[in-house]
Amino acid sequence: MAAAAGGGSCFVLGASGQTGRALLRELLARRLFARVTLVGRRRLSLGEEAEAAVEQAVVDFERLSEHAAAFQGHDVGFCCLGTTRAEAGEAGFVRVDRDYVVQAAELARAGGCRHFVLQSSRGANRHSGFLYLRVKGEVEDLVQAVGFDHCTIFRPAVLLCKREESRPAEWVAQKFLGVVARVFPTAYSVPVETVARAMVAIVLQPGEGKVEVLENKTIHELGKAVPQQGT
Template identity: 35%
Template sequence: MARVLITGATGLVGGELLQLLQAEPQVTAIIAPTRKPLPPHSKLENPVGDDLSALLAALEQPVEVVFCCLGTTRRQAGSAAAFRYIDYQLVVETALAGRRLGAQHCLVVSAIGANPHSLFLYNRTKGEMEQALCAQNWPSLTLVRPSMLLGRAKPRLLEWLSVPLFALLPGKWRSIAAKDVAQTLLTQAFRSDNGVKILESDQLR
């Protein structure tokens, strides 16, 4: 039986994962700090506030598993600095909070093409985030790298235009349903593998 911490529970993958965690018998409690309140559930502890860093720092009860499903784009965030704060700093802080609370397994949604040496801000930030998490020396660290995510009620314009193309691409470049990513996270969470595991998009279906 496990207590879990999840950030990004109001997002696309995080929302799917939250539903799975609520239905999972092995999960006894879900700690999900968010900016906006989540629908109540018997397993759910939902600290609410605008400062996720402060919410994470205030957590005291132990957890066994930590999930991070945070993610945005530069356009949504409003600036490169705001994007990096969400996709790098808050992800690292989520993992550190999990370590402090005793978690043994950290599972994080990264992105296809994550590369700390990339010329592109998005891919470079994801790669640097992965490096930072590896440096935390987790007993078990799982990084998933989905391609274009499907499942938004209102797809972003670029996503809407790109969906037909990504549906035809081979292997790891083909678009993937957010619920498939969430299911992979849940399945991997209770495996006994040690070390760092990186799962590309074609391994998430």
Template identity: 30%
Template sequence: MEADTQGKKAIKFGASGFVGNYILEGLLNDPDYDQVTVVVRKNLNLSHPKLVTLIGDYHSLPSLKDQIVADEVFISLGTTKKNTPDQKIYYEVDHDYPVLATQIAKGKGAKSVFLVSAVGPDAGSSIFYVRTKGETERDVVAQDLLHTHIFRPSMIMGDRQESRPMEKIFIKLFSLLNPLLIGPAQKYRGIKAKDISKAMLLAAKKPAGKVKVYEWKEMNELL
């Protein structure tokens, strides 16, 4: 019997972000994938034989649906209060876009979604950020793909191109605190952006149930 040599197709939303950059690099360098499509607001100025670039955002996504064809969907969309002070637009980026992307990709045959969320999401919370993450997880799961993988990092560590002085202070603090966060508190340990992306790509190679959640411990076990 002849082996099936056809590789997988992946689509990446949020490829220009801190974690997204590493995920894209990993997908392009992974022999399991024949094609990697990115949906970005502006061209990444990146050339690779596997790479297909679609220029779009939440509002133009439906017009791109015929090109959103992949086996696996990787989502690391997000913004900050500083960059997006308007809560309506923040919610659109953090919730509406991931949910719509998953819905369209499923309609075109996607079987698995890999979502970067955050530690401690709660759809019933009175805190906007926590509630948004909880509602995003809930509504991505509701799209009912064959496999939904949710990654919940706490402090994302590493060197960003974007200057965030306060974040650098917190990263130094977490470097000291990490060993002290044990037992149930382990999930609050900081993790490098590169390690989150590596865990996501390794999770894509392992069989999983319908919905699988990865906090610090589960991500670390994959590395």
């Protein structure tokens, strides 16, 4: 979809999360799509204006096939879904970060979606000895195999954001990398707002190939190419 501005339809998985919220702000402020559907496990309170601008489909991810209608008729699907092993346990992490994502991608494709944008992670590799990176590698491969016209995989490094939920290791990494980012801005981290702007950029101008994998530095470059709101 080279020119989404003002028309078309998209859905967002994970709109209540750090990246998802930043993405939703971008989508609404830029009015990129005529129809924006948030697919999540709970209804979100977004304020009157935003709530009027989006549709919300509350789904049971354990019975996703019963919610095919939520994935019907979208041009673009954004996936910022994810949990942690600490939060969900090993099996729960695999279920959310791989199985829910792949099932949603399949339903979206069946519903006519042409461009799927998946937020994965730096280092994703299905052969990795680390569960997190292995599952990210697996989900990348499985989503690619769904056969979208365009599939864009984002591989951000550590996300810089203001998270309310307590994730001590991530908090320490963010504090440290926030300082490092002043010297090496694109090397080890990326603000969620930059990721969101890069997602907008890639939808407006998808690459030539069917599958595109964007590493952290490219995410920074793409994010910078889209003017910030209010500038």
